[in-house]
Amino acid sequence: MTDRKKVVVVGGGTSGLAAAYSLLCSKEDVEVTVLEAADRAGGRIAGEEAGGFFIDTGAELFIESYGTVRKLAESLGIPLKRPPYVKGGLMYSNGRFHGIYMGGTWKQRLETLKTLLLFRVFSPKATLQMLRFIRMMRKRGNELSIEDPAKLAAFDSEGSFAAFMDDHSLGDYVNEASHVNIAAYTGAYPEEVGAAYGMSVLWNFLLNPAESVCLPERGVGSFATALVRATDEVTRLSTPVQRIVVEDGIARGAVTEAGENIAADAVICATPATTATWIVPGLPPDVRDVLSRISYSTVVKVVMGLDAELFPRGTFAAAFPKHSGSFLLGIANVKCVAPGVAPEGKNLLQAVTVGDNACSLLPLTDDEIETKVIGEVRKYFPAMPQTPHLARVYRWKEALCIASGGMLRDVLKIRTNGLDGVEGLFLAGDYMRVPISNGALESGIDAAGDSLSFLRQTAAGAD
Ligand SMILES: Cc1cc2nc3c(=O)[nH]c(=O)nc-3n(C[C@H](O)[C@H](O)[C@H](O)COP(=O)(O)OP(=O)(O)OC[C@H]3O[C@@H](n4cnc5c(N)ncnc54)[C@H](O)[C@@H]3O)c2cc1C
Incomplete structure (x- = not known):
């Protein structure tokens, strides 16, 4: 490429930052700008530090087969470890918890056998x-x-x-x-x-015995923090984009909500699919049709730092099936999988609600949610303190991309055929792959590669 080309990345979340990092690491002379709507980057994998605790605000599990996470973690200098983690955990049924583990210690195996043979769950x-x-x-x-x-x-x-x-x-x-x-x-x-x-x-x-959780010592959030730092200089926070400009079938840049027009030679749209449908008026109708059918789950999670250990040692989570009557889906001790998330002698717990139960919490204040959730945890685990060292509420109205039947197949067609009739625009986001953090990161890296190929082609055409 001869002239310095500009790539604008809309959305500084998981896929957008992966795209920006990949562009910055490439040998090409490109100017990268990330426009992020929120006042912090990282999207649904963002990390937060408070009172000595390292919090995963969104995603909390990476597994070994996340190849893109492994490559990026190595490049960012974040070692990943396989913790002594046992899949499964406690399941609430008939008025008490029953252990059901996939392997584990002899004690855990025996408990699983008892749970299964006595039909307790x-x-x-x-x-x-x-x-x-x-x-x-x-x-x-x-x-x-x-x-x-x-x-x-x-x-x-x-x-x-x-x-x-x-x-x-x-x-x-x-x-x-x-x-x-x-x-x-x-x-x-x-x-x-x-x-x-x-x-x-x-x-x-859960079920593949060869697969394991594989995480940074301080959790998924620390990986995101490293990615945020590596792309910090090219990221503009609190800059929501109103529209990606497509003229004569070519992406020309983005217009922010504040009315600023940012010109570009290529644009990567790394927002959730629901936003992509309105932010790009020029989307081909078949692509718009697929994207408009994509939906997201709603999750509210409350993260709490405490001294007490509520579960038996080596147990990651306690789950509440629908028939248990709790509005919680589960509680997890994050320290069990990422030992560096809490200071010595302390634990980091997260209580999660999904679907209708999460939606009914959304109108409440953080204090109200905290009180309600802590009260519910105490009902099942009396050792839970009324006032933990720290409590934080995270509301994800659009949490995980749901991938309803047929979505993976439809999205694969978009990837294979490209955006017919629109040049220089590339879609990234979890919905473009298997919708998890690894898929989102991979989609960003691919969009970066595709945008560079496009810029090379246009440069060659201009010569
Ligand atoms: C509670 C929770 C738990 C999860 N657990 C796991 C897990 O354990 N393991 C796992 O692999 N995955 C998990 N996930 C899923 C994973 O986090 C997501 O699949 C992935 O992070 C999505 O990446 P993304 O780039 O598509 O979106 P995001 O990371 O959400 O990035 C999109 C970005 O676009 C920005 N944006 C939106 N609109 C605009 C606009 N108009 N202008 C500019 N910017 C805009 C947003 O602010 C955001 O930063 C979890 C998600 C949540 C919420």
Whole structure:
């Protein structure tokens, strides 16, 4: 490229920062500007530090097969570790918690056996269905790679996870237990989530014995903080974009809400799909149609720093199935997976609500949410203090992209065909891949690569 070209990245979240970092690391002479609406960058993986605690405001789990996370972490100098983490945890049923772990210590294995054989959580029918489902997942495991949306898209039907399970006579297992796992990993329930996506998250996060959590010592937020720092100089905060300008089928820049017109030779739109549909008036109709069907779950999480350890040692989470009657989906001790998130002798707990329960908290003040959630935790764990060292409320109206049946397949078509009739515009975001943090980061890096190829082509054409 001869002249210095400009790339504008709209959205300084996960995918937008990955795009900017990738452009900055490239050998090309490009000017990069990230326009971020919020007063901080990082989006749904952002980290926060308070009172010696390192908080994940959004995502909290990376797993080993997150190849893009691994590469970026290495480049950013953030070591990832496999903690001594046991999948599963406590499940509330019939008035008390029962341990159900995928492996673990002998004590945990024995407890799991007792839970299963005495049918303390699942009925005999659901227990048999669970074993059948695990066998089925083992056979299909290589089709369920979280890194390979093309493979997943191949069997992404219009159907939901719930419908798929019903069709395979596995409905009792869903109703009694796996709905809580699906909700924990997607923020949505089995009726909302597509079959391929639901199976993929269950297999990769829970059932695949070879897969493990793999995190920075201070959690996902510390990875985001490093990415934010690496792109700090090119990021403009509190700069919401109103419109991406497309003229004569070519992206020309962005107009901010304040009315500033920022010209560019290429634009990367790294906002959620719901925003992309209105921010780019020039989107091709078939692309707009796919994007307008994409939705997000709602999550409210309350993060609390405390001295007490509420769970048995080595237990990450306690879950509340729908029939438990709690408005919480689960409580997790983040220190169990990322030991550096809390000072010595302290723990960092997060209580999560999703769906309607989360929506009903949204109108409340932070103090009201805190009081309600702490009261609920104390109902189940009396050792929970009334006033923890720290409590923070995080509201995610658009939390995790839901990937309903057919979405992965439709989005793959957009990636394959490109944005027909619009040049110089590239879409990034979790919805463009398997919708998790790794997918978002990968989509940003790909959009950066595509924008550089486009700029090279236009430069060659001009010569
Ligand atoms: C509570 C929670 C828990 C999660 N848990 C996990 C997990 O454990 N593991 C995992 O892998 N994933 C998890 N995820 C999902 C993961 O965080 C997301 O898939 C990923 O971070 C999304 O990246 P993104 O770039 O698509 O969006 P974001 O990171 O949200 O970035 C979009 C950015 O665009 C900005 N923006 C929007 N509109 C405009 C505008 N008009 N102008 C300028 N900027 C704009 C936003 O402010 C935001 O910063 C979780 C998410 C949440 C919320």
